[in-house]
Amino acid sequence: MTRLLGGREATLAAACLVAALVFAAASPVFLTPGNLLTVLRNSTELLLAALGMTLLLAMGAIDVSIGMAMGLAAIVVGQLLMAGIDPALAGIAGPLAGAALGLVAGAVVAFGKIPAIVATLGLLGVYRAGIFLTLGGAWLSGIPTGLTDLVATPVLGVPPAIVLIGLAYLAVFVLLRRTPFGPHLLAVGNSDEKARLSGIAVTRIRLMTFVVAGALAGLAATFYIATYRNVSMTIGATLPLEAIAAAVLGGTSILGGRCTLVGTVLGVILIRLMQNGLLLVGVPSLWQPVVTGAMLLIVLGLEAGAGSEGLRRLVRRPA
Amino acid sequence: MLRQLKLTLFAATLLATGALPASADPANTVAFVPQLIGIPYFNAMEEGGKKAAADLGVEFIYSGPVDTNPVDQLQIVQNLIDQGVGAVSVSVLDASTIAPVVEQAKAKGVKLFTSDSDAPDSGRAVYVAQATDQGLGYAIIDEMVERVGEEATVAIVSGEATASNLNAWIGFMQERAKDKYPKLTLLEPQYAGGAADRAAQIATDLMAANPDLKGIIGVASTTCPGVGQAIETAGKIGSVIGTGYCSPNTARSYLKSGSFGYSVLWDPAKLGYLTVWAGKQLIDGKPFEASVQLPGFDSPTTYDPATGILLLGEPAVFTADNVDQFDF
Numbered sequence: 001m002t003r004l005l006g007g008r009e010a011t012l013a014a015a016c017l018v019a020a021l022v023f024a025a026a027s028p029v030f031l032t033p034g035n036l037l038t039v040l041r042n043s044t045e046l047l048l049a050a051l052g053m054t055l056l057l058a059m060g061a062i063d064v065s066i067g068m069a070m071g072l073a074a075i076v077v078g079q080l081l082m083a084g085i086d087p088a089l090a091g092i093a094g095p096l097a098g099a100a101l102g103l104v105a106g107a108v109v110a111f112g113k114i115p116a117i118v119a120t121l122g123l124l125g126v127y128r129a130g131i132f133l134t135l136g137g138a139w140l141s142g143i144p145t146g147l148t149d150l151v152a153t154p155v156l157g158v159p160p161a162i163v164l165i166g167l168a169y170l171a172v173f174v175l176l177r178r179t180p181f182g183p184h185l186l187a188v189g190n191s192d193e194k195a196r197l198s199g200i201a202v203t204r205i206r207l208m209t210f211v212v213a214g215a216l217a218g219l220a221a222t223f224y225i226a227t228y229r230n231v232s233m234t235i236g237a238t239l240p241l242e243a244i245a246a247a248v249l250g251g252t253s254i255l256g257g258r259c260t261l262v263g264t265v266l267g268v269i270l271i272r273l274m275q276n277g278l279l280l281v282g283v284p285s286l287w288q289p290v291v292t293g294a295m296l297l298i299v300l301g302l303e304a305g306a307g308s309e310g311l312r313r314l315v316r317r318p319a
Numbered sequence: 320m321l322r323q324l325k326l327t328l329f330a331a332t333l334l335a336t337g338a339l340p341a342s343a344d345p346a347n348t349v350a351f352v353p354q355l356i357g358i359p360y361f362n363a364m365e366e367g368g369k370k371a372a373a374d375l376g377v378e379f380i381y382s383g384p385v386d387t388n389p390v391d392q393l394q395i396v397q398n399l400i401d402q403g404v405g406a407v408s409v410s411v412l413d414a415s416t417i418a419p420v421v422e423q424a425k426a427k428g429v430k431l432f433t434s435d436s437d438a439p440d441s442g443r444a445v446y447v448a449q450a451t452d453q454g455l456g457y458a459i460i461d462e463m464v465e466r467v468g469e470e471a472t473v474a475i476v477s478g479e480a481t482a483s484n485l486n487a488w489i490g491f492m493q494e495r496a497k498d499k500y501p502k503l504t505l506l507e508p509q510y511a512g513g514a515a516d517r518a519a520q521i522a523t524d525l526m527a528a529n530p531d532l533k534g535i536i537g538v539a540s541t542t543c544p545g546v547g548q549a550i551e552t553a554g555k556i557g558s559v560i561g562t563g564y565c566s567p568n569t570a571r572s573y574l575k576s577g578s579f580g581y582s583v584l585w586d587p588a589k590l591g592y593l594t595v596w597a598g599k600q601l602i603d604g605k606p607f608e609a610s611v612q613l614p615g616f617d618s619p620t621t622y623d624p625a626t627g628i629l630l631l632g633e634p635a636v637f638t639a640d641n642v643d644q645f646d647f
Contacts, residue, residue, distance in 0.1 A: 029527045038527065042520045138359050141544055142572035224516065227552070229572075230544040234513035279524040285509045286480055 008251035012266040015299050016273060023277035030280050041227070043272045044165060045070070046242055047265065048220040050250075051172050052213030053243040054264045058176075059209050060189040060256025061116035063105055066217045066243060067236025068127030073097040073221035074231050075131065077147070078140045081225065087146035094222030095215040101127070102214015103207065110206040132233060140231035147226045161223065168219060173261055175212065185209055189256030246271055249296055270295070348378035348404040349598030351434065351591065352395050354412050356383045359568060360587050361410075363647035364435070367591025374614070375599045380404065389413035396420055396431075406430040406598035408447065414438035430601035434594040435587075437628075444601055445627050447594045449585040450634045452484065456491020458634045459562060459583045460500070463534050466560055466580050469500045471533035474525045475508040476518050476546055478539025485538045488564070492536070511542050518545025519552075522561075526553050534580075537563030543582070547573030567637050567645040574639045582637045587647055590631055593620060597629055 023030040049066055056063050063069075076097040080090035108119040151161040176182040184205050187195040196202050217239075224235070248254055249270065250263025274295060278288045351368050353361035365381045372379035380399065384391035389412040399407045400423055407429055411417055417438040424431035425442075434447040463473055475492065477485050489508050496503045509525065511518035522535050522545060537546040543565035550561045551573075560580040561573060573579035593613065600607060607622040607629055618632035637645065 027528065029530075032527070035524075035527050038520075038523050042523075045516070136357060136359075139544065139569050141569060228516055228519055228544065228548050230515060230548065232513075232515040232541050232544065234541055235515065238512065238514055238517070275520065276524050279509065279521060280528040282507075282528070284507055 009260060009263050009266060011299055011302055012250060012263060012270060015295065016266060016270050019270065019273055019277060019295075023273075023281060027277070027280040030277060035276070035280070039269070039272050039276045042276070043268050044161070044223045044227075045220040046239065046246060046272065047165065047268045048168060048216045048223070049239050050243040050246040050264050050268050051169065051261065052216035053240070054247040054250070054252050054259045054261060055172065055176065055185065055209050056116070056213050057244070057247055057252050057254055058189045058256060058259035059185045059206065060192065061109060061206070061209065062244070062254075063102075063120045063210065063213060064117065064240045065101075065105060065120040065123040065127055066213065067239030068124055068131060069098055069101040069105075069214055069236075070217045070221045070224065070239060071131045071231065071235035072101060072127055072134075073218040074224050074235060075134050075140060077222055077225045078143045078229075078231050081143050081147055082140075087150045091147050091150065091222045091226075094220075094225070095218040098218015098221060099211050099215040102210040102212070102217070105214065106207040106210025109210065110203045131231075131235065135231065135233060139233070141229070143225060143229040145229065147222070148229065151223065151226045161226070164219070165223075168216065169261070169265075172212070172216070176259075176261065181205070181208065186257055186259070189253075189258070191257075242271060245296065249299060270299075344378070345403045346405045347376075347602065348380060348406075349595045349602070350380040350382065350399045350404050350407045351594055351598075352392060352399070352407065352409045353381070353383040354392070354410045354436065355387050356381075356385060359647040360566065363587040363645075364410075364591030364594070367586075367588035367593075368595045369591075370588075371592040371595035371599075375596065377405075377595065377599050377602070379595055383410075384412075387412055389416050393417075393420065397423070400424050400427055400429050400431070403427060404429060405602040406432065406444075408432050408434040408594050408598055409438075410435035411438045412436070414441065417441045417443070430598065432597065432601065434597075435590060443627070445597055445607065445622075445629050447590065447597050447629045447631070449587075449590050449631050451630065452487040453491045455564065455583060455634050456488045457495045458636070459488075459536060459564070460492050460495040460503075462581050462583065462636055463536070463560070463562060464500055464503060467533040469502045472504040472506065472529055472531050473534040473536060474506040474522075474529065474532055475536045475538060476521050476525070476542045477508045477510050478541050479512055480510040482539065488538055508538070511539070511545065513539075513541050515541055515545045518542035519549040520545075522546045522549035523553060526550075526555060526559060532559055534560045534562065537561065537565065539563075540565045540569060543569050543579075544573070547576070547578045550578035551576055566647050567642045568647060570637060571642050574637065574642050577639070580638070582642075583634050584637065585631055586635045586645065588645075589616060589635075593629065593631055 029035055073094045077090050077094045080093055105120055105123055109116045152159050184200045187200055188202055188205050192202050246267035247264050250260055250267035252259040274292045278291055368379050382395055392412050393416050396409055411433050418441040421431050421442040430444050432444040437446040496505045509521045511521050526532055535546050537543040543563040546561045550559050556577045561578050562581050564584055565582050570579050570582040610619045610621050612619045620632055621630045
């Protein structure tokens with residue numbers, strides 16, 4: 001099992017490397033430190049959301065409202081900053097708001113016994129209306145730079161943003177691999193009935209996972225505000241799909257029970273690397289999704305060719 | 320039961336449309352039905368309409384749906400027609416639903432016309448248009464060349480690749496560059512969809528890929544903040560000029576920081592003024608002249624009898640100097 005997951009991660013790392021070599025050969029700008037930093041910077045929100053999505057998928061759930069949750073949390077952070085609240089407090093409000101929204105989603109799924117995709121589709125509509133009503137058809141713009149300075153100004157030579165993202169990753173890793181929560185989550189993802197029979201508090205695991213994923217989306221909102229300093233009506237619209245793509249590309253099973261955090265990180269980097277490189281190389285805009293889509297198929301296909309257990313499992317497992 | 324329902328509906332109508340003051344003459348009233356109430360753009364149109372009503376001595380009713388629902392909008396229009404107001408203008412949500420109402424209005428002697436968003440071939444009396452696609456496309460290029468010169472590379476970041484109005488504007492930008500500024504290099508348009516963050520990422524990448532880039536045009540209003548933010552973050556204020564079709568409220572902080580040199584759009588307050596002025600002309604049975612200079616307007620409004628379009632004039636250009644005069 002571990003060996004196979006390593007296989008997927010190796011495939012992805014190789015894909016990133018090949019893409020990077022091609023782009024570097026075609027564009028003198030690609031390998032400059034400035035551009036690579038840009039790619040990392042552009043990966044931040046997606047990475048955080050995708051880590052949350054990885055946990056949800058591993059638990060056999062999904063949250064398509066995660067982009068709107070990020071949007072609402074971003075509005076909270078933005079409004080607080082505009083009201084003159086201390087940037088550090090406003091920044092912390094992001095994950096808190098996200099966690100609260102995650103709790104709502106988790107409660108609907110866990111207590112309402114509604115399939116996650118249906119429940120979160122419903123919440124997607126509600127949250128989107130919430131964003132529209134709060135913004136009133138206008139934009140939240142002209143947000144002060146306090147938070148931007150806070151996360152970007154290096155402390156001892158390292159920007160706090162990098163430390164925060166590292167800590168978030170570490171926290172998810174510890175939760176998943178070093179506490180009972182992780183195996184329980186995977187057990188629920190494999191079969192919630194068996195998990196229940198073996199004495200796992202399925203409802204609590206569900207709630208907790210949604211809260212963690214929500215908090216990560218909320219942290220993404222904090223970084224979103226720090227970087228873009230505005231909230232549009234369409235904020236977060238593409239986030240859930242990209243997060244799912246990154247996680248699945250990374251080797252997390254969409255049916256639950258299996259996940260890899262390193263794979264998700266690589267999936268995120270590959271997606272953003274492709275978007276950046278294709279533009280630098282000058283591929284016309286309309287072809288960019290085609291190339292990215294083909295890439296996804298190739299990576300998954302390579303593994304199918306190698307006779308992956310994961311894909312055979314997909315076929316064998318009753319839907 | 321039915322009677323009761325009708326009564327309730329009638330009461331609701333009065334509430335929804337703002338009943339006329341007892342002293343007012345319905346025939347001397349111009350109504351405007353926006354696509355949606357409560358957003359800054361239509362609020363500005365309402366302000367302009369009020370000003371025109373005061374200047375011209377007509378009553379003005381402003382009433383519209385609370386979300387962009389064509390059926391709700393239609394009901395409000397029908398209610399206004401039933402009230403027997405002199406003229407009703409509509410910023411049309413769904414062109415196909417308007418045609419039957421035009422007949423209804425004619426039968427009651429109400430002048431029905433469109434403003435801000437048209438329903439061509441519906442038989443409407445006139446369409447009060449904010450700007451032409453050509454005017455908008457040409458203006459943004461002309462303004463850019465004025466700032467960066469003709470020998471420059473300029474990028475275009477659009478929204479959805481399928482949006483016909485955005486594509487029309489881009490088409491006229493390219494036409495203007497080709498016909499008037501042959502030395503200007505317009506890069507192939509990039510599409511950000513509706514996402515502000517994606518627009519910022521694209522703008523950042525474009526600046527990296529084209530070190531000689533002089534300007535970035537954000538075509539969709541959703542792309543403006545992304546473009547402005549990217550220029551600020553890249554520390555390229557002054558060397559790259561951002562612009563786009565976005566409202567003063569959206570562009571304000573970027574105009575002030577200098578990441579945006581200007582923004583091109585139209586003034587909805589003027590559009591609201593012109594709408595009520597056109598309504599008054601229709602009520603009085605006066606024909607539209609080919610060109611009329613209205614008080615307080617920068618350029619004359621023009622009328623094309625062939626298309627029945629009354630055009631507000633040249634697009635408005637917002638800069639750091641004048642942006643605070645607008646709130647939409």
